[in-house]
Amino acid sequence: MALFANLHDAGQVMADLVAERTGVADVLVGTPIDPPTGPGEAIRITLMWVTPQPTHRNDPPELDGIGGLTPPPVTVAAYFMVTTYGTAPDTDPIQGYNLLGQVLQAFHGDPVLQLPLTFAGVVPLGTGRLSVVHVPTAADLMEKMFSPLQIRHRPWALFEAGPLQLASLAAPGAQPPIVHPGGIRLGEIESLSPPAIERITPETAAVGGRIRLDARLSGAPVRVSIGDVRVEAADLSIPTAGGPIFVDLPVAPGDEVEEGSYDVTLTVGRLVSEPSPLTVSGLAAGNLDAPLPSAHSLAGGDLVLTGAGLATTSEVYFWPDAGLQAPDEIHAIAPAAPPVDGSVVIAPADLTAAGVPFTALRVSARVAAHRFTSPVLLELVP
Secondary structure (H helix, E strand, C coil), X not given: CEEECCHHHHHHHHHHHHHHHHCCCCEEECCCCCCCCCCCCEXXXXXXXXXXXXXXXXXXCEECCCCCEECCCEEEEEEEEEEEECCECCXXXXXXXXXXXXXXXXXXXXXXXXXXXXXXXXXXXCEEEEEEEECCCCHHHHHHHHHHHCCCCCCEEEEEEEEEEECCCCCCCCCCCCCCCCCCCCCCCCCCCCCEEEEEECCEEXXXXXXXXXXXXXXXXXXXXXXXXXXXXXXXXXXXXXXCEEEECCCCCCCCCCCEEEEEXXXXXXXXXXXXXXXXXXXXXXXXXXXXXXXXECCCCCEEEEEECCCCCCEEEEEECCCCCCHHHCEEECCCCCCECCEEEECHHHHHHHCCCCCEEEEEEEEECCEECCCEEEECEC
């Protein structure tokens, strides 16, 4: 859409393009020549009528560039008749016809004008994009064109130029209030990433057991949801800030986590993590609880692993959490004392004798000939 100061400028833009493309010096915006005077070639561009653009009749006020509102411009389509004249228009019309063909070729090659034009010597007029379209004509339209002009027939063509806008003459709206030098500035905006549960251990826990969540946090946890059961922050165990979260599976009637498969989510502020799977099995299945940090140190004596269904434990297996590089990195140790249903005890001397490294380990108990508990994490320290 092109914006002009007046309608004459729209015709002058068309005249500038025609003069550039045809090389004719006498190209003017005005009425047709009748009768032609002199032997020179000439082209006249005549504004015939304008029509409003229906879709712009109810345009709202526009911003004036400094925060105020200004009335919308007038938006129209303008129709221009182009007539051409040769060196001898009455006796030899060849050049007049030739010029008309060149005008058609000029607008066919440049149907959309990017304003202002940049030809040498041309006064910059208008801004935006102006479309120029050759209008189909018939005999009745030719009669309606020439009858009001009361002139003899000349080579001519009709073009529609638009949509073009004329700036409103109405007074601009009120200006915005003056603000502090430098303008209004917004404070820094911080975008927080949602929390992410990286791992749940054990992946299969006992009813009433304890699980460990290793997570990526953007703040203090608000709750852990296990299916529809919510464990609020006050009931979560977080020994170190930003460290793993330990959750005791609720067993209170009406709020218990029973046997089944669950989606576990972590809430920090208003952000909720993607769900991670957890399986909860019966007390007789044999499961280890996630060891609390207090159980990771051997300074206090035996290593005690708690859980459910552990009375049949024959061996406890230790291997690096980072993964195995050789088979001998798997260490099998028998309990130091007959296991009971809720715990298994490993003597520090047996750990040392087996060569168990002091590092992050995975631990699993063998509770039957071909059945092992889901591994838990143990950061073993002296």
